[in-house]
Amino acid sequence: MSTNESTTVVTGRAEDFDDFVHGRGRALLRFAYVLSGDAHLAEDLVQEVLARMHRRWHKVTVMESPEAYVRTAIVRQFVSWRRRFSAREAILADVPEPAGVDEPQARVAARDQMWQLMAGLPRSQRAVLVLRFYEDLPDDEIAALLGCGQSTVRSQAARALARMRTMLSERGVGGDG
Incomplete structure (x- = not known):
């Protein structure tokens, strides 16, 4: 969209x-x-x-x-x-294990996991990720929407992604990606 x-x-x-x-x-x-x-x-x-x-x-x-x-x-x-x-x-309990063979179930599990990760972020970081990845907006437009500088947008995005990686590793999911 x-x-x-x-x-x-x-x-x-x-x-x-x-x-x-x-x-x-x-x-x-x-x-x-x-x-x-x-x-x-x-x-x-x-x-x-x-x-x-x-x-x-x-x-x-x-x-x-x-x-x-x-x-x-x-x-x-x-x-x-x-x-x-x-x-x-609130972050939901445990992330369901991917079903390996059942691809639709794996997609649902991945989507649930993403919602949990997004729910664990501060609102400003979540807004930056939604505007960047869902709305596909460049940093300058995100900065204008949020009333901040482009460097703030980049740092909020970096912090959000780092936090999501940390949450994944704490759960033992994924790698050091």
């Missing part, structure tokens, strides 16, 4: 906002889900951001890419949330 998938809206009418939500809402929800790893939190993030955007949609629609602006707001909301719901995030 790419941020190049955007909807052009030229006015700030309520119908335009409704069209935007109907047309791009599922993509925004998927984005928030990948970012948060929790379906309910993703719904909360998108709902919170869209509620704020609705009040000032007339200002958002004059921007070059309203969807990029909304995605930025979702990322910032996710990184800054200090809600009690964030305490619910």
Whole structure:
């Protein structure tokens, strides 16, 4: 998925906002889900951001890419949330053993393992990895979205990947890769 998938809206009418939500809402929800790893939190993030955007949609629609602006707001909301719901995030118990022969089961196990690793990261590091690997954004765009420098993006990504490697080695999974 790419941020190049955007909807052009030229006015700030309520119908335009409704069209935007109907047309791009599922993509925004998927984005928030990948970012948060929790379906309910993703719904909360998108709902919170869209509620704020609705009040000032007339200002958002004059921007070059309203969807990029909304995605930025979702990322910032996710990184800054200090809600009690964030305490619910927990790394799951053990990672299931890969099934060797059963390829679909191995893919599910690998995906579960990735979710566990991502859940163990601080929100800012998780946001950098999602923007880099899921949204396929370059460091300069990630830095602009997060309001930080490119060197911060690179260091956050390096720390996140190093932490994930450490967590894997602590579990006895993988190598020194």
